[in-house]
Amino acid sequence: SQTIHQWPATLVQPVGSPLSLECTVEGTSNPNLYWYRQAAGRGLQLLFYSVGIGQISSEVPQNLSASRPQDRQFILSSKKLLLSDSGFYLCAWKTGGSGANVLTFGAGSRLTVL
Amino acid sequence: EDKVVQSPLSLVVHEGDTVTLNCSYEVTNFRSLLWYKQEKKAPTFLFMLTSSGIEKKSGRLSSILDKKELFSILNITATQTGDSAVYLCAVEPSQGAQKLVFGQGTRLTINP
Numbered sequence: 001s002q003t004i005h006q007w008p009a010t011l012v013q014p015v016g017s018p019l020s021l022e023c024t025v026e027g028t029s030n031p032n033l034y035w036y037r038q039a040a041g042r043g044l045q046l047l048f049y050s051v052g053i054g055q056i057s058s059e060v061p062q063n064l065s066a067s068r069p070q071d072r073q074f075i076l077s078s079k080k081l082l083l084s085d086s087g088f089y090l091c092a093w094k095t096g097g098s099g100a101n102v103l104t105f106g107a108g109s110r111l112t113v114l
Numbered sequence: 115e116d117k118v119v120q121s122p123l124s125l126v127v128h129e130g131d132t133v134t135l136n137c138s139y140e141v142t143n144f145r146s147l148l149w150y151k152q153e154k155k156a157p158t159f160l161f162m163l164t165s166s167g168i169e170k171k172s173g174r175l176s177s178i179l180d181k182k183e184l185f186s187i188l189n190i191t192a193t194q195t196g197d198s199a200v201y202l203c204a205v206e207p208s209q210g211a212q213k214l215v216f217g218q219g220t221r222l223t224i225n226p
Binding site: 034036042043044045046049059090102103104105106107108 | 156158162202215217219
């Protein structure tokens with residue numbers, strides 16, 4: 001069966017420090033991978049998605065970047081965090097291809113920037 | 115721009131009540147609508163709807179889609195405290211990388 005791992009679960013970082021959140025998927029190959037952010041009390045905003053190794057699409061201009069160095073690994077990064085980067089970050093995957101498939105989420109990473 | 119709007123944003127009811135959550139959408143080339151339940155961390159999948167008028171049901175939860183009027187409802191009957199959560203509605207356009215567009219969510223609180 002497929003599983004998705006996301007870490008760290010919580011993170012407190014000072015303004016201006018770097019960030020790296022990691023997500024890996026097991027039990028599937030060539031998945032579509034996604035990073036969403038959820039501000040307090042709000043819905044999910046899509047940040048990045050990837051349909052293959054090295055292929056990254058950005059949905060909103062921002063202080064963050066994403067990379068996919070391996071088929072089942074997706075990394076969210078920042079060189080210098082801003083206060084506005086605080087939030088709950090969710091990694092998700094779904095089967096690649098054009099079919100209608102359910103998006104499955106990781107447990108999330110709660111980032112607080114002070 | 116694709117858009118999903120949920121209402122109400124917040125709802126507080128007593129255990130045993132029936133609730134209806136609403137989701138309206140505007141999307142280019144609709145493929146599917148999904149409902150998720152989010153308690154503390156990861157949203158968990160409830161339903162996927164692709165056709166109008168066909169009710170999906172799972173225990174006390176049910177959902178239906180109206181593709182003409184561009185909305186869906188999620189019903190929960192005989193609510194329990196364990197139903198307390200944020201319920202998220204999302205729509206998948208048929209073009210692009212199958213990325214979901216989410217609504218703001220409805221925070222449902224069930225009081226004993």
